[in-house]
Amino acid sequence: MLNKVILIGRLTRDPELRYTPSGAAVAKFTLAVDRRQSKDREKEADFIDIVVWQKLAETCANYLGKGRLVAVDGRLQVRSYEDSQGIRRKVAEVVAENVRFLDWPKEGSAAAGNTARGAEGGSYGSEISFNEDDIPF
Numbered sequence: 334m335l336n337k338v339i340l341i342g343r344l345t346r347d348p349e350l351r352y353t354p355s356g357a358a359v360a361k362f363t364l365a366v367d368r369r370q371s372k373d374r375e376k377e378a379d380f381i382d383i384v385v386w387q388k389l390a391e392t393c394a395n396y397l398g399k400g401r402l403v404a405v406d407g408r409l410q411v412r413s414y415e416d417s418q419g420i421r422r423k424v425a426e427v428v429a430e431n432v433r434f435l436d437w438p439k440e441g442s443a444a445a446g447n448t449a450r451g452a453e454g455g456s457y458g459s460e461i462s463f464n465e466d467d468i469p470f
Contacts, residue, residue, distance in 0.1 A: 342365050345399065360391070405429045408427070408428050429466075452462070
């Protein structure tokens with residue numbers, strides 16, 4: 334069985350970061366993804382909900398914002414819930430395993446300042462070392 338989704342699009346709003354009662358970070362945002370169309374048709378987009386967990390959720394919340402171009406790969410998840418009126422609802426979302434930033438923050442945005450640099454003062458695109466035992470999945 335295979336459940337793999339790869340998307341490239343722009344954020345429709347800033348990511349929303351929350352924490353579960355156990356302290357796990359979770360961020361949600363929506364991607365506008367262009368649809369393939371013929372030359373004579375007007376551009377159309379799909380709006381896809383993305384869910385990101387743990388450290389990646391915090392990174393997305395800190396460095397992404399409305400309009401940023403990203404590539405997301407992950408898995409499609411369909412779940413149901415009961416809304417405040419007691420009606421059963423179904424939602425489809427992509428649970429991201431990887432988010433790649435494909436553009437630079439615009440000048441003057443919060444992510445364009447020094448906070449976008451790593452602890453070593455490196456900029457985007459610099460290589461970091463890690464231990465595979467640190468990966469939570």
